[in-house]
Structures are given as C-alpha cells and as structure tokens.
Amino acid sequence: MPEAATMTLEAGARGRGLPPGVDGPADGGTGAAWSAEPGLLYVVTSGSSTCPLVAEPDASVREGEVVVTFEDLPDGPCTMDYVPTTSVVAVPDEVDASTGVTIVLGREGTVAVGPAVPGATGEATWVDAPSLP
Numbered sequence: 001m002p003e004a005a006t007m008t009l010e011a012g013a014r015g016r017g018l019p020p021g022v023d024g025p026a027d028g029g030t031g032a033a034w035s036a037e038p039g040l041l042y043v044v045t046s047g048s049s050t051c052p053l054v055a056e057p058d059a060s061v062r063e064g065e066v067v068v069t070f071e072d073l074p075d076g077p078c079t080m081d082y083v084p085t086t087s088v089v090a091v092p093d094e095v096d097a098s099t100g101v102t103i104v105l106g107r108e109g110t111v112a113v114g115p116a117v118p119g120a121t122g123e124a125t126w127v128d129a130p131s132l133p
Contacts, residue, residue, distance in 0.1 A: 007086070007088065009036070009037045009088060010037075010040075010088060011040060011057040011089060012087075013088040014052075014055075014087045015085070016052070016083060016084070016085055017083070017086065018044060018084050019033065019035070019042040019086050019121060021121040022042065022044070022121060022124045024046075024084055024126070025126055028046030028047075028082055028083075029126045029127060030043075030044065030045050030046065030053075030105055030108040030109060030126065030127045031043075031044050031105075031111060031125055031126035031127060032068070032103045032105065032111050033113060033125070034097060034116035034117070034121065034122035035088065035121060035122075036121050038097065038116065039090055039091055039095075039097070040088055040090055040091070041059070041066075041068075041088070041089045041091055041103070041113075042086055042087075042089075042121070042124070043055040043068055043086070043087045043088075043089050043105065044085070044086050044124065045070075045087075046083065046084050047078075047083075047085070048078035048079050048080070048081060049079055049081050049083045049085075050078050050079045051073055051078035052083075052085035053070055053073060053108075054070065054071050054085060054087045055068050055069070055071075055087035055089050056089070057087075057088075058089065058092075059089050059090065059091045059092065059103075060092065061091075061092050062104075064102070065103065065104050065110075066091050066092075066095055066101055066102065066103045066104065067103075067104045068089055068104065068106060069106055070106045070108075097115065098115050098116065099115055101113055105127060109128070110127070111125040111126065112125060
C-alpha cells in the first residue's frame, strides 16, 4: 500500500501518495473524494513520480458538474514508476456538497462522489478505465 500523502489541506496543495484514510485500487487510477475541510476535494492520479499529473487548484462548474482541469505534464524524461499523487482542489461555493456531485476529471474520466460528511474524508470514487491519449 502506498504511503499517505503529506500536505497542507488547502487548494493547490499536492503530495505523493493517497490522502489519509483513502484506499485506492491496487493497479492505480484516477479518482476523487471530499476532504474533511468543507469545499475541498482530493483528486488522485497515478503515474510517474517525477512527472505527476496534478490538478489545478480551483474547479469550475459546467452544466451542473464540477470540472477539474490538470496542469500540463512537464517536457523531458520521466521515471517509469507508477505512484499515486494527490492534489487538493477547491470547488465553487455554488456546489452543494450535501448531495451527490458529478466530477469531470479532465480527460481521465468522470466520477460521482456521495455527499460530503463534515469533518471527515469521504469515500473515494475511481474512474473505471484510463483514457487513451
């Protein structure tokens, strides 16, 4: 099991590993979960530790869905390891976290997360299959 990501719980924070209290699929993947802090999501991606896919600090809303965008991957060589990276993303104030929310994770896919539980990390939801380039 990968180590837990160590980071400050604020938009734009990122760290290698899974968020504390979140279990990921054995073969990696992309997913999301509510953090214990209201209005913040954990977004998890899997890939190279030296060239991780990280989310932008702020999500948007489009047609009722939360949309997460990702930073461009760096140019140059990347290591061949495959590890989870966690990004903390702020959702707009208009998002009602007390209900289920659909989250578009860029080209990686779409997930539906359940209602946020104040003060607790939510259950992670994972994209079923990786996207093709």
